[in-house]
Amino acid sequence: MELAEAKQKFIEAWGKLGSEWGINRTMAQVHALLLISPEALTTEQVMEQLQISRGNANMTLRDLINWGLVEKQHRSGERKEYFYAEKDVWTIARQVAKERKRRELEPILKLLGQLQEVQGDEQDPEYQTFKTSVTDINKLASNVDKTLETMLKAEENWFFGSIFKLFK
Amino acid sequence: MELAEAKQKFIEAWGKLGSEWGINRTMAQVHALLLISPEALTTEQVMEQLQISRGNANMTLRDLINWGLVEKQHRSGERKEYFYAEKDVWTIARQVAKERKRRELEPILKLLGQLQEVQGDEQDPEYQTFKTSVTDINKLASNVDKTLETMLKAEENWFFGSIFKLFK
DNA sequence: TTAAACTTTCAATATTTATTGAAATATACT
């Protein structure tokens, strides 16, 4: 397979995967494009390569920066802004995990905690089943949360840090 | 908080969470409803409780069955079909992991393998970066795949099976 | 201070995805 074709397929697949996991397809594609670019790209280059509008490119790049996956670069003597993607996949994975934990896991944990305090008749099967389900989900979610927390702190920890490097 | 209100909030939150992870909101809501129902429900009951159409209820219930999260029950002397959701959260998590692995992870692994064989000039930075990124992602994805594989086989294994019970 | 270069915003529009509902099909009982 030629490089140009391979790039195209990679960008498409990354976009599809993103959309299956609730991430805007274009955002995933822009990320893919930057990931396989040795140098930082300008908004113009992103627009041209993915055939998207200026507004879309601008918003998508900002989102990627908010996700901590892309950084702005400025070059002396130039007005244009350049965008560069973090290339280390483990760092990317950690970053995504961190954001999704914050945006989604933590709010649901908070709600589950509240729902566990529901009042009702202990003899009522409706009440029993509700409470059991909520409690069980809460336990699982708390475990996931704790595990992620450990993972995210791993980099600061010499022992786990060295273990995770084996995955790279 | 009253049971009725708590149920409502749980169903809404589950739907929202689902949609953030690429799962049809209604499907997640129907799943939530069945999860907190002690008894199996009919299509009619699902339609009424969530205010959705018959067609939608039917398709969504079929999807949930295909995901292995819900089973049809039939009761002797009755024509209607009843739907019951698996209640064990660990089994649910395993089932979701299994399906997403099969539907999404495996296809992308296959593609990544192909993309790694891209032809090009070893001196070309474009080529180098592409190849490095694809190889790294492939490694991470393979590790995730192997880890999931182990997790999914755990139930068949007395030792891990008993460990996982600790999470409940 | 003016103007060119570049970035951001957001209402309008397009695209994608989900839902409806009625007709077609299937099932079981008399």
Next chain:
DNA sequence: AGTATATTTCAATAAATATTGAAAGTTTAA
């Protein structure tokens, strides 16, 4: 074999989501 009951299908429609593009805003330098 007829009929009432239940389920499935899917074209039409609605709703949600993403994208455009042009105007407004910002920055830099002469």
